[in-house]
Amino acid sequence: xxxxxxxxIEKKWQKKWEEKKxxxxxxxxxxxxxxxxxxxPYPSGDGLHVGxxxxxxGMDVISRKRRLDGLNxxxxxxxxxxxxxxxxxxIKTGKDPRVVTKKNxxxxxxxxxxxxxxxxxxxEINTTDPKYYKWTQxxxxxxxxxxxxxxxxxxxxxxxxxxxxxxxxxxxxxxCERCGTPVEKREKxxxxxAITKYADRLYKDLDDVDYLPQIKLAQRNWIGKSxxxxxEFLLNFKKNPKDNERRGPDGKPALIKVFTTRPDTIFGAxxxxxxxxxxxxxxxxxxxxxxLENKEEIKTYIKKVxxxxxxxxxxxxxxxxGVEVKxxxxxxxxxxxxxxxxxxxxxxPQYGTGAIMAVPADDARDKEFAEKFNLAIIENYKKAGxxxxxxxxxxxxxxxxxxxxxxxxxxxxxxxxxxxxGLVPVPExxxxxxxxxxxxxxxxxxxxxxxxxxxxxISKWVNVKCPKCKGKAKRETDTxxxxxxxxxxxxxxxxxxxxxxxxxxxxLKYWIPVDWYNGGNExxxxxxxxxxxxxxxxxxxxxxxxxxxxxxxxxxxxxxAEGGEKMSKSRGNVINPxxxxxxYGADTLRLYEMFMGPFDQAIAWSEEAIxxxxxxxxxxxxxxxxVSKQKNSSVFTLPGLPGGSYAxxxxxxxxxxxxxxxxxxxxIQDMRFNTAISSMMILATEMDKNENVNKEDYKKFLQILSPxxxxxxxxxxxxxxEKKSINNSTWPxxxxxxxxxxxxxxxxxxxxxxRAEMIIQSTDQxxxxxxxxxxxxxxxxxxxxxxxxxxxxxKNRLVNIVV
RNA sequence: GCCCAGGUGGCGGAAUUGGUAGACGCGAUAGACUCAAAAUCUAUUGAUGGCAACAUCAUGAGAGUUCGAUUCUCUCCCUGGGCACCA
Numbered sequence: 001x002x003x004x005x006x007x008x009i010e011k012k013w014q015k016k017w018e019e020k021k022x023x024x025x026x027x028x029x030x031x032x033x034x035x036x037x038x039x040x041p042y043p044s045g046d047g048l049h050v051g052x053x054x055x056x057x058g059m060d061v062i063s064r065k066r067r068l069d070g071l072n073x074x075x076x077x078x079x080x081x082x083x084x085x086x087x088x089x090x091i092k093t094g095k096d097p098r099v100v101t102k103k104n105x106x107x108x109x110x111x112x113x114x115x116x117x118x119x120x121x122x123x124e125i126n127t128t129d130p131k132y133y134k135w136t137q138x139x140x141x142x143x144x145x146x147x148x149x150x151x152x153x154x155x156x157x158x159x160x161x162x163x164x165x166x167x168x169x170x171x172x173x174x175x176c177e178r179c180g181t182p183v184e185k186r187e188k189x190x191x192x193x194a195i196t197k198y199a200d201r202l203y204k205d206l207d208d209v210d211y212l213p214q215i216k217l218a219q220r221n222w223i224g225k226s227x228x229x230x231x232e233f234l235l236n237f238k239k240n241p242k243d244n245e246r247r248g249p250d251g252k253p254a255l256i257k258v259f260t261t262r263p264d265t266i267f268g269a270x271x272x273x274x275x276x277x278x279x280x281x282x283x284x285x286x287x288x289x290x291x292l293e294n295k296e297e298i299k300t301y302i303k304k305v306x307x308x309x310x311x312x313x314x315x316x317x318x319x320x321x322g323v324e325v326k327x328x329x330x331x332x333x334x335x336x337x338x339x340x341x342x343x344x345x346x347x348x349p350q351y352g353t354g355a356i357m358a359v360p361a362d363d364a365r366d367k368e369f370a371e372k373f374n375l376a377i378i379e380n381y382k383k384a385g386x387x388x389x390x391x392x393x394x395x396x397x398x399x400x401x402x403x404x405x406x407x408x409x410x411x412x413x414x415x416x417x418x419x420x421x422g423l424v425p426v427p428e429x430x431x432x433x434x435x436x437x438x439x440x441x442x443x444x445x446x447x448x449x450x451x452x453x454x455x456x457x458i459s460k461w462v463n464v465k466c467p468k469c470k471g472k473a474k475r476e477t478d479t480x481x482x483x484x485x486x487x488x489x490x491x492x493x494x495x496x497x498x499x500x501x502x503x504x505x506x507x508l509k510y511w512i513p514v515d516w517y518n519g520g521n522e523x524x525x526x527x528x529x530x531x532x533x534x535x536x537x538x539x540x541x542x543x544x545x546x547x548x549x550x551x552x553x554x555x556x557x558x559x560x561a562e563g564g565e566k567m568s569k570s571r572g573n574v575i576n577p578x579x580x581x582x583x584y585g586a587d588t589l590r591l592y593e594m595f596m597g598p599f600d601q602a603i604a605w606s607e608e609a610i611x612x613x614x615x616x617x618x619x620x621x622x623x624x625x626x627v628s629k630q631k632n633s634s635v636f637t638l639p640g641l642p643g644g645s646y647a648x649x650x651x652x653x654x655x656x657x658x659x660x661x662x663x664x665x666x667x668i669q670d671m672r673f674n675t676a677i678s679s680m681m682i683l684a685t686e687m688d689k690n691e692n693v694n695k696e697d698y699k700k701f702l703q704i705l706s707p708x709x710x711x712x713x714x715x716x717x718x719x720x721x722e723k724k725s726i727n728n729s730t731w732p733x734x735x736x737x738x739x740x741x742x743x744x745x746x747x748x749x750x751x752x753x754x755r756a757e758m759i760i761q762s763t764d765q766x767x768x769x770x771x772x773x774x775x776x777x778x779x780x781x782x783x784x785x786x787x788x789x790x791x792x793x794x795k796n797r798l799v800n801i802v803v
Numbered sequence: 804g805c806c807c808a809g810g811u812g813g814c815g816g817a818a819u820u821g822g823u824a825g826a827c828g829c830g831a832u833a834g835a836c837u838c839a840a841a842a843u844c845u846a847u848u849g850a851u852g853g854c855a856a857c858a859u860c861a862u863g864a865g866a867g868u869u870c871g872a873u874u875c876u877c878u879c880c881c882u883g884g885g886c887a888c889c890a
Contacts, residue, residue: 042890084889156888167888214807218885221806310886312804365804398887405888482890521808521884557808558884595828597816601809602883609815612828618843675817678827747823752871754823792870794822802870 006585127485224397259352410479
């Protein structure tokens with residue numbers, strides 16, 4: 001076997017590693033633990049494309065490096081398999097989502113395995129497995145029992161033709177993706193999780209974790225902590241003087257509470273604006289109240305606003321709309337002036353109090369609105385103190401999490417609705433509440449006409465006895481969002497087969513927190529925040545050992561198709577890794593994906609460029625042939641010293657090797673995989689040129705390459721006579737003495753422009769170097785006859801002469 | 804619109820974080836080997852001018868700070884991602 005034949009050696013080693021359980025994490029070990037984590041994939045029907053493995057390979061490099069560092073590494077994988085695409089596919093084809101999921105995970109598993117990623121497959125999990133979602137439901141019950149899961153009326157996207165609730169993604173340009181009918185908003189009772197109760201801690205504890213700065217920033221912006229004041233504006237009713245007894249339509253004192261981050265600008269507040277959804281205006285326009293002069297006009301406006309998206313409503317570019325609330329005015333507590341009240345959709349109901357004081361002199365949106373509707377703008381108004389007119393409060397943009405889906409393919413919410421007892425949790429002993437199989441007459445995965453989940457159609461499943469009073473009751477038919485299963489999956493990996501608890505506390509104590517979690521930027525504010533929330537809740541219950549789940553978080557960029565577009569089946573530009581593995585080998589694919597560009601940035605695939613990494617591996621192979629032919633002439637044993645053999649150092653290659661070991665080590669830690677590979681390419685070229693490459697040097701090279709290209713290095717390693725796997729070896733140490741150069745080339749600049757080069761000794765003093773530079777013959781002609789104002793020396797870099 | 808990331812040769816990108824812009828790879832051109840081709844090897848490869856030494860220009864655009872700016876500041880343009888029911 002002279003030629004490099006990746007197909008043969010890759011399959012061979014993958015089989016051996018599996019047999020020898022090389023990558024299985026040990027629950028008990030004297031070695032320190034290391035938990036590295038990737039976001040478990042959604043097994044879509046399109047199969048794996050070359051973008052999927054990028055983060056896996058990246059974290060695989062980290063994990064393999066950690067093993068060589070002597071750590072007990074947990075690097076697990078599973079399937080986040082509930083979700084819309086599978087459900088929609090099931091609706092279209094009538095196939096059981098379970099069958100579809102099984103098929104898809106089988107394909108994904110085979111494909112991922114073919115890349116030699118060092119996952120511990122013995123811990124594989126699947127969120128759709130009842131043994132798994134039993135615990136998702138169990139955690140939900142804990143939320144419910146602690147009052148953090150509750151029901152509330154929320155607006156959902158509703159297609160009036162298909163009569164189903166739609167995900168935001170299924171709404172295209174305001175219309176239903178399937179039938180094109182304009183989408184309406186519809187109020188529906190939804191399960192909510194009170195993530196806002198944790199807003200402060202989710203914000204503050206970011207200080208203690210090692211996330212990339214932009215990830216922290218994104219989370220902070222999302223939580224949207226702002227300090228400001230709530231100020232009460234008293235109302236004055238015009239239509240009926242009796243109303244001025246300071247009683248509003250809701251029976252409370254007639255006032256509107258606003259939230260502002262700038263209470264100091266109150267003297268400039270010339271009108272109030274309420275969100276169309278504001279409770280005050282809802283009540284004031286209903287049939288029981290008659291305080292407003294233009295109720296119908298306002299009601300028409302509110303109806304119109306209802307179907308706009310939030311982005312449309314708050315975009316500065318879009319023209320502002322609104323109506324004045326006639327028949328009532330507010331009194332500015334600072335100026336004592338009467339100011340008009342408006343309803344406008346640029347104010348959102350969820351944030352602050354759903355009402356603002358408008359200061360058009362200071363706020364761009366208020367100004368735009370005031371100019372359109374001819375409202376007063378005061379410039380040069382007096383500034384007030386922060387707490388002169390209202391009390392200081394902290395508000396968060398973060399909203400509670402809508403946790404219901406009217407879908408089939410999700411975890412059933414384990415609640416029973418009893419006519420007498422109300423919402424009753426399913427007893428823990430009855431978990432999991434399994435999804436009923438759709439058999440016999442019912443083969444329909446569509447939601448019901450009333451907008452309920454398809455589960456509502458299955459009366460046998462729905463109708464149950466109340467666990468409390470044994471009376472008639474019905475199961476909750478809403479299911480959980482796909483975010484549920486992924487909010488705690490990393491805990492399950494610590495103990496994936498446990499049937500008594502979601503995980504053994506001892507094992508959690510050993511493995512948690514996750515040491516390094518890498519994932520997509522698109523998950524920064526949802527999944528990452530949700531899972532931190534669940535983890536904190538479990539921590540408060542004493543069920544997990546840490547208040548934060550992940551010590552470190554980094555992100556990867558997407559791989560785009562050749563034109564720079566997203567890869568998708570519908571565009572027909574998907575590249576299947578199977579073909580790349582077949583043509584070039586898994587090691588080449590791995591190297592290429594790590595080499596193609598910075599790990600955290602989106603990058604376009606290029607079929608043409610893959611050949612580079614392949615040529616590099618051919619070269620590594622060639623050097624291996626050369627080295628293995630050498631007799632051990634370059635290794636000798638020093639008499640008198642125990643055991644070891646001492647290599648004769650080939651100084652130029654050895655120096656470069658030591659520099660490369662250091663560089664690769666540092667680059668892996670910072671995920672600068674592309675430059676790590678580039679430095680190894682330089683080393684390989686150097687070894688290839690050199691007649692006598694020391695065997696020990698070459699083996700060190702194989703070791704530092706092995707996290708990137710595990711198959712070829714394992715093969716070459718064993719050919720050099722090593723009996724143990726390269727995985728069980730130790731990362732080579734670099735020698736500081738071999739890294740420092742004695743002679744250094746520096747440049748000489750005149751006025752910042754490079755004019756000459758010179759060689760200095762590393763021991764040279766600054767004065768000597770400056771003097772040498774001024775005397776340099778190329779430099780003399782540039783500075784002759786000119787006054788030297790300044791000479792700047794940057795250590796080991798340059799001398800700059802300013803004339 | 805708001806928030807985030809980015810814009811460097813023909814292409815992907817590098818630049819020790821203020822210190823030689825273009826490492827490494829792809830592609831291209833020429834040569835070696837070959838009957839020939841492929842593969843491989845060697846050399847060249849930012850632009851302009853010049854026989855050459857060399858000079859000038861050049862990191863999205865414009866300004867600023869500095870001995871020195873791809874890097875820092877300001878203004879603007881463009882691309883990608885997120886915006887709460889996609890995963």
